[in-house]
Amino acid sequence: MERTLKDLRLKENGKIIKINGSGPVKRRLMDMGVVRGTEVYVEKKAPLGDPIEVKIKGYSLTLRKEDAEKIIIE
């Protein structure tokens, strides 16, 4: 089973190895620095449980769980 960003626990680190899918969502993620080899840290969940907030390349990024599921983690 591949591990995705969605599977990371709170305050856990991971290294990105691939983004699945294509089109605007993937492109947007890459533009925001979600690319292969980058460390990502899960900061918190929104009060309603979704989206999540991660630290990547030294800044805070928020994304929905359905999109986090496309990001494969080592």
Place this chain on the structure above:
Amino acid sequence: MAKSMTIALAGNPNSGKTTLFNALTGARHYVGNWPGVTVEKKEGKLTYKKHQFTAVDLPGTYSLSPYSIEEKIARNYIVNESPDVVVNIVDASNIERNLYLSMQLIELGKPVVIALNMMDVAERRGYKINHEKLSSLLGVPVVPIVATKKNGIDDLLDKVLDIINEKIIYEPKQVDYGKELEKKIEETIEMLKENPKASKYDLRWLALKVLEEDEEILDLLNLNTLNDEMAAAEEISLEDDIEALVADKKYNYITGILSKTVKKPTNYSLTTSDKIDKIVTNKWLGLPIFALIMYSVFYFTFDLVGNKFLDMIDIFFAETVSTWASNALETIGASEWLHSLIVDGIIGGVGGVLVFLPNIICLFLAISILEDSGYMARVAFIMDRAMRKIGLSGKAFIPMILGFGCNVPAIMGTRALEDEKDRLTAILVNPFMSCSARLPVYTLFAAAFFPKNEKIVVFSLYLLGIFVAIIMAFIFKKTLFKGETMPFVMELPPYKIPSIKGITVHVWERVKGFLIKAGTLIFGASMVLWFILGFNFSGPADLTESIGAYIGKIVAPIFAPLGFGNWAAALSLVTGILAKEVVVSNMSIIYGLAEDPSAAQFAVSLGQSFTQLTAYVFMVFVLLYTPCVGVIGVIKRETNSWKWTGFSILYQFVVAWLVAFLVFQIGTLFGF
């Protein structure tokens, strides 16, 4: 040199682009929309060392991919309008991601100067940036600045001039995309050399875009037919699609350069922003804090400040200006109809809408502070899950809530939504959020017809409005605005204290927009209404004999299936399009009551034509039907389209009629 030169300002959102733009151009700037779209276009003039410059503020973007309107605008402007220099503002405290856009800008082939902003913040966080080395590794001038303190602006403009006067040879380094990809780029460049349309552009950039299968570029080069062949060649031996590979390599390249030029702090300590977020977006405290902030905004806008001024402005127009105009008109011997047109029609009509100006200013003041401080992004973060249920993003929440105050600023607030489909949906359903102008109608009707259950009746109307808005948003997203929308992948920028200047500019630009555009429409509509309510075909007439009454009699049958097919109700609804609260005052006039009747008087007079049920149905109709001219004006302004404006006018009428019909029929069935 007498020729004016053009500087294009590009950069990430939250990188201080607006601050730099204001620092460069001062107050001398012009705000409009980019042709055909509703993305703000700002332009300003500046003079430096006797040179004239025009600065164009491009939309803030993270990238130049062709997926969002902002990114297309920025890219097309640089490629097609050929500014003399592109000034790329880079947030030094977030340099890695910011440089990604820089690399894309450099690839476009136009001279780029990097303004390394927020050096102070970066240093405070422990970053040490060797900007000279950075400049030599990128092959692009890099000037450290602090835009908020106007530090380094002259150095920046010196570099711009050096490039224009060719004192610096501009030779940017290229990203190395690796053997395989570079080979493909070479091949594509060779192929493009034979394409006559390609000669205007930077070939390496075009080649990259062709390989990434950028549709706009393929169209431009008429390459669609060639595509199959190339796509087949592409698949060989590449582990990911080219788009992903290009992004990977770019970031790798940036990481490489930064490892030689930036010393990162050894231990990451929590920034102030992180500490604030620990509380503000906390699992338990996040929602209560948000509710408290929303309540404060409302209290501030509508109770504390807004309504005090509201009365003042009302009195100012109704007494001071009217009296002054009356006297002036009498002195010059103006005829009675001109007197009436100016005093009752124009001053009354425009004044009636301008009374909302303080509310609008307050609301924008509050929104601007929330936006500039960085809290707005957190609202989207907190509310996204709830908003997604109706197919909208978390960013649409604030405009919806603001609608309870006044739909005009609320609709202007939808500018925060980057996706055009989301934005149109949010605009079209916004008027269902019951604005404060509709409240006087409910209060009087509820007091007259439901003396014991006023609160429940009024509350039920607010709920109905929300319910209809949700249903309609859902329907729109499933029909008119189907398809892929922008993903919710958003930066949570660090909190900062908003600057007074920034806020003032922000508020003024929005208020000015409302005054000018909505103002002209309201002005025209006031004159038309004055005419139809004061005249008939043989000359001046009483309200009951006017063209308006005549229209009321014609349209009344439309409302018969709703239970209130009398001309007085119909006419009040027609006039309510000027401003919703007018429905009450016009009904009072028609029934020969004082302008501010008591609930008891109102109940007696209207009792002949309304039952409890039809009174409720009437309120439902007032809640949902065609928005007032102020809102119509702002919808036109914000959608930039008469088609959507017309659609909004019509569909709301239809929705109002259908819902009112349902309520009436069901009510009758249950014997109310």
